[in-house]
Structure formats: C-alpha cells, structure tokens
Amino acid sequence: MLSLSPATAQTAPNTAAAAAADDTGLTDVVVTAERRSENLKRVPVSVAVVEGDDLRTFQAGGEDALALAGRVPGLYAETTTGRIFPRYYIRGLGNIDFYLGASQPVSIIQDDVVLEHVVLKSNPVYDVAKVEVLRGPQGSLFGRNTTAGIIKFDTIRPGQVWTSRFNASYGTYNTATFDAGVGGPIVQDKIAIRLSGLYQHRDDWIDNTFTGASADGTRGGRNALGGFDERDARLQVLLTPTETLSVNLSGHVRSYEGTSTVFHRGALIKGQNNIGLEPRDRVALDEGDNNPQAYKTYGGSVNAGWDFGAATLTSITAYETTSGYSRGDTDGGAAANFGGVGFGESMGRIRGLDQWTQELRLASNGDGAFKWQFGGFYFDNRDVTEFYQRGYFLSPGQAARNPNNWVRLRDVNTSWAVFGQASYRLADRLTLTAGARYTVDEKETRLVKASLTAAGADSFPATAPRTVKLTGKEPSWDVSALYEIDPTTSVYARIARGFRGPTIQGRSAVFNTPFSTADSETIMSYEAGVKTQPTSKLRINATAYTYRVSDIQLNGNDVNGNGTLFNADHANAYGMEAEMEWRPIRNITFSLGGSAIHTEIKDPRVYAQVCAFGGRPTCTVLDPTVRGGLFAQIDGNPLPNAPRWQVDAAVRYDIPLSDRGNFFVASDVNMQGYTNLVLYETREFFANDNLELGLKAGFTTADGKYEIAAFARNITNEKNLKGVIENYNAAVFNEPRIVGISLSGRFD
Template sequence: MSTRIIKRALLLGAAFSLATAAHAQTADQAPVETADSSALGDIVVTAERRSENLQRVPVSVAAVKGDDIRAFQAGGEDALALAGRVPGLYAETTTGRIFPRFYIRGLGNIDFYLGASQPVSIIQDDVVLEHVVLKSNPVFDVNQIEVLRGPQGSLFGRNTTAGIIKFDTIRPSMDFNGRASASYGSYNTATLDAGVGGPIVADKVAFRLSGLYQRRDDWVDNTFTGTGADGTRGGKDALGGFEEKDVRLQLLFTPTEALSINVSGHARDYDGTSTIFHRQAIKRGGNNVQSEPRDKIALDEGQGNPQAYTTYGGSVNAALELGGVTLTSITAYETTAGFSRGDTDGGAAANFPVNGLPNGFGQSQGNVRDLDQWTQELRLASNGDGPFKWQVGGFYFDSRDDTEFYQRAFFLTPPANNPNNFVRLHNVNTSWAAFAQGSYALTDALTLTVGGRITEDKKRTALVRSTRNAAGTVDLFPATAPRDVRLKATEPSFDVSALYTVNPDLNLYARVARGFRGPTIQGRSAVFNSPFTTADAETIVSYEAGFKSQPTSNLRFNATAFTWRVDDIQLNGNDADGNGVLFNADHANAYGIEAEAEWRPIRNISFSLGASALHTEIKDKRVFAQVCALNGRTTCTVLDPTIVRTIFGQPATLAQVDGNPLPNAPKWQLNAAVRYDIPLWNDGALFVSGDANVQGYTNFVLYRTREFYADGNLEAGLKVGYTTPDQKYEIAAFARNITGEKNLKGVIENYNAAVFNEPRIIGVSLSGRFD
C-alpha cells in the first residue's frame, strides 16, 4: 500500500476520532439528554411516486438534505459534489460544468458526445432531464435529493438501468418563509442560493421565487508565449473561471380542496471555461500526477476553452383528488442552446516535438443550436391507507435538437482554415410508455409490490450538413455511408419486491428488477468523415436484498447486497481519430454491497458513515478497444492482450477487454461526516463539522494500463462557525478540499492528458431562514 493511500486512510479515520473524542468530552461534561432531544427523526422519500418513510421503501435509496448539498457547493461545486457522498454513486466530467456524467453501482457512460444517452436518469421536480446539457441544470433552493440505486424501469422508464437521481426543490406554501445561503472564498469564488415564498391570495394562491448566483475568477495561467494557429495567446489568469445565473418562479393554485396546480418556470445563463486537460501530466509507466502544476498550463489553441449555455423550461404539475384516488398530470418543456470549445490535446504542440516537429494538435467545439424537449405524464393512484395501494399511468417523451461539431481546421486563421470543417446533425428521440404498480399488505408484517411497464423508444440522427473541402466543392462524407439512421426498441420493464417487518425497528426487503437503455446513435464521427456508429438497446436484470433498521431513536443503519447482469451492454471506445465509437458487448456482470449509518448519541453530536464495495466485469472475448496512440506510437502501458488491425488504412493496436472492470466503477468508496455543537451561555452554539470521502481503484478506460486509473483519491472539508439561539442563522469559515489534494478524475488517452478535481477553496459563509 502506497504512503499516499495510507495518508488518506489516516485522514478519513481522523474524522471518526473527532466524533469519538467529542462524544467522550460531552458525555462527561453535559447533562444527560432525553431520548427525544437526540432523535434522528423520519426521512420521507418519494422513491415510489408517493410519500413514504425511507425505512419502509423496498428500494435502496440515499437521501441528501438540501442544507448538506449547499455546504458542499459553498466552494463553487455543482451537482458533481454528490460523488463520494452517496455510497455507490460516482460522477465526473471531461466537458466542463455543462456535461456531468453519473454512475451508479458501476453503470454509466464515458461518451462525451452531446447526443449520448446515460443509464442514470436525472429527475428534477418530477420532470425527466434526458439530454446531457439538461442534466447539468443547477441544483438550488433544493429541499432533498434522492439517489435510487438499481433499475427503476417500472415507474421511471427507460434509461434508468443504473438508477435515478431525483432533485426536489422547495415548493410554494401558504406560510410565508424564506432562506438564503451565501459564501465567498478563494479565487473570488462566490455563491448565493436563496428562495422566498408565501401566500398571494390566502389559501388559494402561493408563490416561491428562487435564485442562484455562482462565480469564480479565472485562476489558471496560460504560459504559452507565442501565437497559436487559431490566434490563441497566453496570459495570466486566463482559464478556469465561470459565472452561473439561475432563477425559478413557482405559482401554486389551490382553487378547491381537491385541486392543486403548481406552475413552474426557470431560466439559466451560464458562461465559463470547459474542462482543462493537462497534456503529459501522466507519464508513461506510472500514475503519479503530483509534479504537474494545477494552476499553470500551456495551450496554443482553443482561445481559452470557452463554453456558454442558456436554458429555459417550465412545467405544470396538477393533482386532482377524486374520492379515493388522485389524478396527476405533469406537462413539461425544456429548451437549451450553447457551445463548448476546447484545446483537446491539452498542451502546446511545440512543447512535444517528434523528429523536431510539433507533435499533435487537437481542438473541437460542440454546439447545440436548439433543443426542444416535451414530456407528458398522466398518473392515477390510490390515496388511502388500506392494505392495497396502486397506481397506473402513461408517459410520452419527445426531444429534438440540431447539433453541430466543429474540428480544428475550422478555427485556424486564413489561409490554413477550412470554413467547411463542421457537421450539423438533426436528432429526434420519441418514446411512449404505459405502466402500473400495486402494493399489497399480505399480513401485518409482509408487503408485496409488483410493477410493470412497456416502453417504445425511437431514435433518429440525420446528417443535415456534412464536411466539405475548403472551397466547398467536395463533400467529404463517404457516399456509401447512411446519412439518416433510425433505431427502435420496444421493451418490458418490471420489478417485484417484498418488505418484511421483523419488528418496528427492523425491516428486511428483497427486490428483482428489469430495465433497459434505449438504442443509441453516435453521429459525431461524421465530422471525421466516418460513418455513424450505433448500439442496440441494453437490458439489465438486478437482484438485491437488504435491511433497514433503526434500533434506537438516535441510530439508523441500512445496508444492501446486490448483483446485476446487463446484456448487450453499450460501451464506448475510441477510433483512430480519438473519436468515440459505440458498440455492444455480450454482457457485463457485477456484485457489491452498500451501507449507510447515521448516529446522534446526544443532541450536540452527530455523525454519518457510508460505504460501498463493487466488482464489475465485462464479458465478451470478441470485443477489443483501440488503445492510447499518437503518431503511430502507443503512449501508455497496456496490460491486456493486444492485436494489430488496419483502421482507416493505418495500423492500430487494440486491447482485449474481456474480464476488465467497467470504466469509472470504483472498487470501493467510503465517506464520513461529523458535527459537534458546543452550547454557549446565550443558548447559541459554536460548532465544528467535517466530512471526508475516499475512493478505491477506479479504471478510466475500457482496457487496463499502468497509467489511466485512480486509487486512494481523498477529499475532505471542514467548517467552523456559530449558530444563533433560535438556530435560524449561521456564520462560519469553511474549507473544501482542505488538504489541497490533486486527484486524477479523467484522462485523454492519446495525449496522456489528466483531468483534475476542484482546487482547495477557503472562505466564509452566512446562511439564514425566516418564517
């Protein structure tokens, strides 16, 4: 075991030592607390589309409170901050803040294509966000986040083979109230997350106005001293900043006791820097990136890696009580437009010569010219407390976008440029589904739940404009390749679960579920004058069993063991141009466990612990993935068996990936958090809180190497502050990534380029609420 991993283990252990020491000191000095004063209280979730106690839901669910995610985001982080805080959940990006990629129980998608599908669905206020840009919609004025692990195909549909992340914001109410959190820290990082609402017409109309402002200065120096082929120049504090502005208005109408209508609209304006790749930060034969400066890089192209998006959306969520049933209709619309540009080779080519010549250039830009997503759900559900609970419904999804991809020659200054070096694609995805679920209490102790869904999913990608020569006279896309590709899948999904109450403090459950991810088309390859690649639908069958326990009012402990198999699993590798290529492998297997505990021994001390262990394995001896290569040379140390094949007229090395783990599937994760409050004479309190998470071996690509993985990544945070006697206001000093860890989060293979985690941010925060 390396000293780095030992250091991380010791630091994580220190969090528990702090909790134990705090408990011992308080137990000696403080008066005896009553059981009620330290009770954890119930957690209510909507994992099964109705409000239920977390301990009574036969699904593996993790719930994150709004205040907890706001504490993580005080340092400028976005939804990726969830990674490492929820057992079994991992997240990363190689396309900046507008394209997060989530993984649950090892299942995800490393594809950076703007039309990529993911097996983790994002649901925000009951609206599915399917497109990768919509998945980056910021989280603000949020009430609770639920992470549902495992297939959720019955109630939430296709593309949930791994699970879903469900964001529920604070809704309008007839009581006037508000809250705000503000922070300021290193690199002029600032965040303001606020919401206010209350009645407009007593008992009839209420509102909630929420907003987010988040920014950071550019803090990464571009040390390039020349003028790039596209006019790029270096400079101090040239990259790394961003500005996020978001607003949401909700209006709640309750014209009668039986009818409620929530109308919501939101807008986003984002401008920032896309992901920065550090070329050759990963040296061949090793994995240590500590010598690479985080705040300096030489980029000769890309004009500072800019990205910008505007997003608008709205929904109408209406519920009508009809005696013993409730009819719910959710209508939603989302639209976005923007671009992201980057120097994808991650360094000035002049700094990496081959035979005295600059080695390797890479630059690209993806544009979403326009995207329109419409969704409609209609659901009829029982609302009584009887032994039989049920719901039936239908769902329709329609997403259409025009997306462009630009390559390097487009950006070069004349006469070297090619103004026709881009493609425009038109993408259409439509889907309909019908579903039903029933839950019946067979006895006072045993409840059986059965759900099913039938879904049709259609995809179409059409090449509207192909690449041409500089004069615009020659079409470079192969004449024999299809320019309009259509795929379709109709699949059933189901889940069957049983919940057995051993006693009021212990519930056992078991669940089997089937789900699927729709077929996928990879159209970006057209910018390299290569045919589209496709992948057929993948299907998953998952088995899990676990327990949910609360042996005392101040201790909650839940754990789950699971196994799954995905047939025709969709994978993504690279072709000779470094472009993503879709394909299906025969199947992949996995098994693992996840556990969470929360303990409040007395009112003034609380801590939590989460852990997961995972084994994933690709199973297909026929599947090979192209390995890291540049200028005909392999740039990394490949540990798998390899073969050489001719691709696009050039020899290429491919690795057999049978038996390898899935990319971005950590073998284990561990997270801990603690808070200790010290009562003061005025009934206010000083507090100290800390959190830490550490991640085991994680492979970043399909094949195994000595370079492209992470092991022992750790991040920790600390917060010290004061709360007022009424506990409504808090002022604090905080540090995110307090030890300044430089963790490897992703790679660009052919350039041995590294993607790093967020830098250390030290600052102050102020939060408050009123009602």
C-alpha cells in the first residue's frame, strides 16, 4: 500500500470510475514481496505499492522512474549523469558514486530480472501493472543481495482476453509522452501476446549563453540543452501448451538520445545555500559540446513455470546488453567567467556490456499452514568501459591537447547463490518465516589501455596493479513473525542480515591513479510494524526500524575531483515510515505518507577530501579538518542523500456530472527535510524544505474507458537542489514546471 499522491487518489480512468461507483471503500492490496501473491496485511515486510496508472500520472510531464522519489516514504532518488544513471536510496542507504561500474545497495527488478549495471537500472518503465518498493535488506529471495532494499517493476503480462490501454500527454517545452500496450490471445488458452511501447520527447530548453572561443569547438546558443528522445518497445509471448506449463518470452529494445546532467557553476556562493539567483534555463558552458548522451539497450528473458501439483518449478533466464556514451562539461561553466581558471570535461562510454542471469526456484503451492521455496541464482556481467578526459577533446593547436587521454577497462562480475525460505502458520494467527542465502560474489577490473601522454608514454604508476580481483562470500538471512490480532490488524517484527559484495573504482586510471577498492559491507536490521484496515474506508501502515551497516562502503573525491572508494567502520540509523489511505465518502480520497530517519557515520579515523580548487577550499566546511583544511573528519555525519524527513499527501474529489461521467480534481504534494549531499557538512551543500506540487483536473467517462485532463507538475516551479559538483560549487536542479494536457484510454 502506498500513501502518496494520485497513486491512491485513483487517477487512472478505470480506477476513477470504480472509485466513484464503489461504496465499499478501499480495495485489498496484493503484493508479491515474498514471490507469492499475498494480501499486504499478511506480509512481514515493509512494502509500498504504486499502481501503474499512478506512475504514469507522475511521468506525464516527461519524468522517468526518478518520479517515485518523494512519493514513497523512505525512498529518495537523484542523478548527476542524466537519465541513464539513476541513483536510488532506501532508508538513507545508497551510493553517490557516478562511476559507470558503481555498485548500489538498492536493487532494481524488472519482471523478475535483476538489473545490476547503473545504465540497465535506467531502463524505462512502461505499460507497468505495479511497482513494489521493499524496504530493508532483501537477501533471501530476489536476485542479487541488497543492503537497502528493492524496487520491483512488474509490467502488464499477456492474458487470455484482448485488452489495450494508452496514456498520451503534451506540455511545456514540447514535452510529449505516449505509453501504450495491447495484447490478448492468438490461439485461445495456448498462445497470447502483448506489445508495449513508450515514446517521450522534450525540446532543448536551456540556453547556453557562452559566446567566446572554445578550446574544443563548443558553441553556445538558444535552446542548446535539456531535451531528450526516448523510444522503447517490448514484445511478450505467453505459451501455455498444457494446464501445468507456461512460458513467457519477452524481448525489449531501447533507443535514447538526450542531454546529460547540466551543472551550474558557482550557483552556490561560498557561505550560502541560496540558489535563487541562478537561472535554471540558462548556463554558460565553454566545453563539452552541450553535454550529449546516447544509449541503445536490448534484452530478453524466458520465464517458465511447471506446476507439479504440490510445487511449481520456475526458471528465469535473462540477457541484457547496452552500449553508449555520456559527455559533459563537468566544471559547469565557462572558465572566462571565473577568472579564466577551471576547465573540466569528461565522457564515459560503454563499448559493450553483457549481463546473463539464471534463476531456478521450486516453491510449494496452495495456502496450507506450511509454505516453502528454495533455489539457486547465477549472475554474469562483463563490460568494456572507456573514460575520456579533457585533453582528448581539445581542438588541434591547443597546448593541452592529448588524443591519448583516455583509458579502457574490462570488468567482470560473477556471482552465484543458493537460497531458501519457509513459513509456518500457527493457530491461524501467528506466522513464522525464516529465509537464508549464501552468496559468492567475484569482481575483476583490468586496465586494458592506460592513459598516455601526448607523446605516447605510459604514465600509469609502475607499482600499481593493472588487474584487481576481489571476492566476497557471505550469508544473508531474515527471521520474522506476523501476528493477526483480528481480521483487520496485523503486527510483525523482522530481523535481517544483508550483504553487498566488494567494489572496485577503476575510473581513476584516467588520471593515472591506482584503482580504489572497498571491501564487502554487511547490515543488521531490526524492524517492527503494524498493518491495519479498521474500516473499509481507512488503511494505515507504520514501521519503526534501526540498523547498523558494518564496513560501510563510501565514496568521496580525490584531488582530481574523481570518486574514490573506502570503507568506514560502520554507520547507524533509526527511523520510521507511515502510510495512510482514507476514503471518508464515496467521492473523496485522501492519502498521507511520511518518513523520518537519523543516520550517522561512525569512524573517527576516516577523513574525506573537501571542496577544493587550486589547493584552497571553495566551500565552508563545518567539520574538523586536517592537511590545510582539505580533509574533513566525517565521524558522526549523516549519510549523503538521506533526508531527515519526507512527507507526501494527495487528495482527489470526483463530482458526478451526469450518467455520462465525472469531473475530478486531484492534487499531490511532496516535501523533503534537511538532506546532506556530500560526506562532510558545509554551509552550502545541502537541501532543505524542498517542495513540489502537482495538480490534475479533468473528465472521466462513466464506464472508465476515457479520461481527458489538464495537469501541472511542479506547478509552482520550485527550484530544488538535487546535487553538487563540489570543487566548482556547481548545482544540479530538479525538473522544471510542466503544464499540459493528457488523454487516457482503456479497452477491455
């Protein structure tokens, strides 16, 4: 159950009509958080649910899956590398590393397939049935181990009845979105298909005001940055040759071109956190060719299930591949505007990536007192990644030009695991559940081509290894108890141990710096919660938790502004999440959600390099520092991108006009409290009191088949700080206001 904006305000055409016609109140929420369909009240896990129609409402203004941030209590998301590199945080745990091979403690699962690489995590979600956010360690049942949680996207699958749906919208900056799906039986009860597609477009809307001579040929102009084109398609074929065998074949393709993240240099004045003076729609970039990025992704899976009566054997085989690049002016501004100093641009390119996954799972059937499942999982990821620095891009005749200023890395990550879970219901009210997994995770990064001088000399340190291998072997487990006080209320408690494998940071080789590494981290998490629906019109879920992450992996900067990995002794946290849905009368629905968290890094021996340019700090550091103020002690600091509190709320009001349909008005809001954006504390690098409002008003037909509406996302055009480039005091902003119209249809 999700307590957020139009997700629970019934914005979809089909659910809107149902809400207006149904006097019984809220419907049950069914989740698959334990790989089985189960009522949310009977699942001993903190789960938030976003229906597909509601996610499409958030994305009407051209947003991607990052639109979930701030609308699910305990979930935060951001990017500093454009739409191809989302970074998710659950209960304060995430990873601020922008390295293309970065490991993240939040796993993305699409149609039961884990997407591990950061680019694969950006695969668009469309024709989606439901999104589930599982908070806390999820080491027993799903894909890779994760210390923070899982975001699980389930698309609409083929069925034995022909159905179709579409959502189309058009708004500011020629922002257009079309999300559609159609499917049904080809041979009744034997072969069914579903074809889905997504198209998103936005014109460039940010002016590059730079007019001088550029060292790499970059030219300014009106409407030079900010746009994108997203084209995606997926075909699923469901084969059911017998009543006991089903095979779902799925294949998808993605083509994306757009602008990588735009940094605004000097937007944060030293000693201040005020970003009000920096225009969102103008920037002066003298390098980086206006920050282009482009990726193509292909993938497919075979999900087969054999029902043997007492148990079902499931096999999921999947393959994903991607290639592309992202380039940017990383100093975020023309050096001529800052005393003629400070140039920076870079590009990351994936030459090729191959991810293979295989899962086998045997699970008991039925709703008996004893349920069980066990299986095995194998993961294999291999990629060739290149990083290019400024010298490579400079025009002929430039003194700093160096066409050899790039590196090629080959990464291999293999992992295998065995897992199992069992639950037993005692006396019809108490259910005990225990799960376990043992994982071996191996990573290797090899420097295939070093960064050379302009004359061709190899400058990589002779004593530094060019191949680094790391292995992590750890158990994960969880134990929970759920007690049904009565048919309306359940309470639960859960203890879980999670594991994230070791990590290698190879991008530093482009600066002729040895690889940095981080050992495996583990988490012990404790939580207790209540799930209640005291009446048909009110539902409340609440969870309190605490955890400790040992050997937590952190990412700071080195002298080149490049990410560097290290372990801190541990981090502690405690917090809560609460969600409420209320439908007091037939035509009004309210929702409210919130989370609060306190996180703290604990290691007095760990220091992080601070904002610095030319050997001097560029920001106001509040922590104790050493080495001329360039390194800050981070002991006691909050984890980066861990909001102290988040609140989301929504309301929808349906006004029956006649037997032909309803007029409706829906509004949603999300707010975010103090959020430190880096490892050390400053007067500049934090967000506080961020606010975004959404509004939608329109007409739905009585049968729920059509909806036409006007909408506005970020209606007050709030300019919120979402990220920083520290040594240039550069800011990253949220999406601008988008106002438009939308049309939805559904045919069953």
